[in-house]
Amino acid sequence: xxxxxxxxxxxxxxxxxxxxxxxxxGGLVILLLMPYLxxxxxxxMASFFTRVSxxxxxxxxxxxxxxxxxxxxxxxxxxxxSEERSGGRLEHLxxxxxxxxxxxxxxxxxxxxxxISAYLVASLPVIYGVFGVIGLLRLIPTLVIMFIGxxxxxxxxxxxxxxxxxxRDVDALMNVVTALLxxxxxxxxxxxxxxxxxxxxxxxxxxYQMYQTALGIVMGSGVTGLIYGLAASTVAYLAxxxxxYGRVERDMLKGGVK
Amino acid sequence: MVGLRETCLRVVLSRIALEFQRGVRxxxxxxxxxxxxxxxxxxxxxxxxxxxxxxxxxxLSQTDLQLFLWVAYAFTLYSTWLWGFGHGIMDxxxxxxxxxxxxxxxxxxxxxxxxxxxxxxxxxxxLAVIAASFTVLFNTPxxxxxxxxxxxxxxxxxxxxxxxxxxxSMLVIxxxxxxxxxxxxxxxxxxxxxxxxxEVNGYVRLINRYSPLAYPVVLMRESAxxxxxxxxxxxxxxxYSVVIIIALALLAWLTVTLTTIRLRSSGQxxxx
Numbered sequence: 001x002x003x004x005x006x007x008x009x010x011x012x013x014x015x016x017x018x019x020x021x022x023x024x025x026g027g028l029v030i031l032l033l034m035p036y037l038x039x040x041x042x043x044x045m046a047s048f049f050t051r052v053s054x055x056x057x058x059x060x061x062x063x064x065x066x067x068x069x070x071x072x073x074x075x076x077x078x079x080x081x082s083e084e085r086s087g088g089r090l091e092h093l094x095x096x097x098x099x100x101x102x103x104x105x106x107x108x109x110x111x112x113x114x115x116i117s118a119y120l121v122a123s124l125p126v127i128y129g130v131f132g133v134i135g136l137l138r139l140i141p142t143l144v145i146m147f148i149g150x151x152x153x154x155x156x157x158x159x160x161x162x163x164x165x166x167x168r169d170v171d172a173l174m175n176v177v178t179a180l181l182x183x184x185x186x187x188x189x190x191x192x193x194x195x196x197x198x199x200x201x202x203x204x205x206x207x208y209q210m211y212q213t214a215l216g217i218v219m220g221s222g223v224t225g226l227i228y229g230l231a232a233s234t235v236a237y238l239a240x241x242x243x244x245y246g247r248v249e250r251d252m253l254k255g256g257v258k
Numbered sequence: 259m260v261g262l263r264e265t266c267l268r269v270v271l272s273r274i275a276l277e278f279q280r281g282v283r284x285x286x287x288x289x290x291x292x293x294x295x296x297x298x299x300x301x302x303x304x305x306x307x308x309x310x311x312x313x314x315x316x317x318l319s320q321t322d323l324q325l326f327l328w329v330a331y332a333f334t335l336y337s338t339w340l341w342g343f344g345h346g347i348m349d350x351x352x353x354x355x356x357x358x359x360x361x362x363x364x365x366x367x368x369x370x371x372x373x374x375x376x377x378x379x380x381x382x383x384x385l386a387v388i389a390a391s392f393t394v395l396f397n398t399p400x401x402x403x404x405x406x407x408x409x410x411x412x413x414x415x416x417x418x419x420x421x422x423x424x425x426x427s428m429l430v431i432x433x434x435x436x437x438x439x440x441x442x443x444x445x446x447x448x449x450x451x452x453x454x455x456x457e458v459n460g461y462v463r464l465i466n467r468y469s470p471l472a473y474p475v476v477l478m479r480e481s482a483x484x485x486x487x488x489x490x491x492x493x494x495x496x497x498y499s500v501v502i503i504i505a506l507a508l509l510a511w512l513t514v515t516l517t518t519i520r521l522r523s524s525g526q527x528x529x530x
């Protein structure tokens with residue numbers, strides 16, 4: 001297959017995924033509203049105990065944005081596999097000459113674009129309100145950080161897909177994973193209050209690296225060494241996801257989809 | 259005449275009991291989901307408490323923690339009921355259950371009432387898990403100052419949520435979208451429904467005092483903590499709660515009747 005054919009195939013899968021997402025425009029609205037509802041709700045609660053400043057709100061708002069898009073990204077691969085299996089399409093997809101990696105990557109890219117767009121649109125008013133035009137300029141490089149940061153999370157999701165194909169109850173697993181990763185995100189609280197070993201786990205996960213790097217840029221304090229950690233995470237978690245999913249696909253090719 | 263009324267009542271109650279039985283079986287048909295809930299509830303609790311720390315809340319007193327527990331429980335109740343009904347009705351639409359219910363002449367209200375009552379099992383599980391999580395995480399035993407009033411308030415909250423969820427389900431049928439509606443409603447409804455304790459702010463106390471939806475939830479908190487949050491005598495709060503539940507029941511009956519007529523006349527028995 002020539003490069004042009006690959007690109008046209010990739011584009012077709014992306015368009016199809018985009019149409020599926022666009023069927024429910026209300027979902028996109030929720031993506032924009034959710035950080036306001038959660039960060040605003042928590043700020044409201046916290047305001048009864050202490051004074052909440054604009055900077056506090058920005059920090060928490062970006063934290064919730066990171067948690068939200070991360071959770072969506074972690075679920076993307078596993079849910080895709082699970083839905084295709086439930087709909088009886090997974091066997092057909094695996095049997096086609098098109099690599100599943102192409103299909104998975106194209107669908108994930110759409111989700112990344114939707115997530116980053118939601119992050120941008122939702123953050124604009126808050127960032128402008130606190131930092132003005134300079135804040136909007138600082139927001140631009142954070143889009144790149146978000147793009148890179150969502151890749152290792154997709155890798156974690158792919159690794160989870162390996163577990164999902166062996167389970168019937170995907171929702172149950174995802175509920176636990178979402179809750180656990182949200183606590184371990186380190187994006188909405190200072191991590192020094194955690195026990196040392198939990199602290200180490202949080203720092204090794206991409207959510208914290210993505211959050212700290214994006215926050216540093218928005219606040220104008222520059223990037224820290226965590227950006228190298230984020231780059232390393234991207235390679236490591238994506239490799240883990242690809243390796244794990246590869247093994248699962250080999251099993252499915254041998255024994256069929258169970 | 260009396261005999262006929264008793265027979266009709268017995269038929270309706272036996273139908274509700276059947277639906278209740280079906281609902282309980284359905285809820286426990288996925289044990290993995292129940293286990294996941296038991297594991298994830300304390301994690302979410304920890305996440306939100308840690309987030310308060312992120313906002314700079316360094317210390318929470320014993321009273322604050324007790325209040326926070328009931329906030330967490332009330333929020334879980336709203337989420338459980340709204341998500342349970344929202345997802346449930348869409349699933350029933352997809353699976354064709356609603357088509358059978360509507361085509362078979364069964365009343366949708368009976369169907370939802372029985373199914374909703376089955377959610378009580380979830381409610382009690384929620385309470386046990388959240389209370390246990392608080393005890394473990396904060397070393398704070400849960401207070402139940404007035405157990406009888408507390409049990410009554412749980413019953414009132416259940417009935418209120420049952421009828422609210424039925425009305426909400428009709429909205430889901432109309433809009434054909436559950437999670438978008440739920441996400442918005444589950445933030446608005448608790449605010450008007452007494453989720454936030456009046457102790458924290460004078461404005462919130464005003465909402466809790468004058469919002470008719472708030473009384474059952476406020477009563478639940480008051481009976482557990484032995485306080486009078488909105489300065490209305492408890493018998494009056496009980497009376498107001500009963501009145502609002504009757505009003506919600508009538509509204510639920512009306513919306514279900516109108517929706518059933520619309521679905522039957524348009525031929526959309528299975529929603530699609």
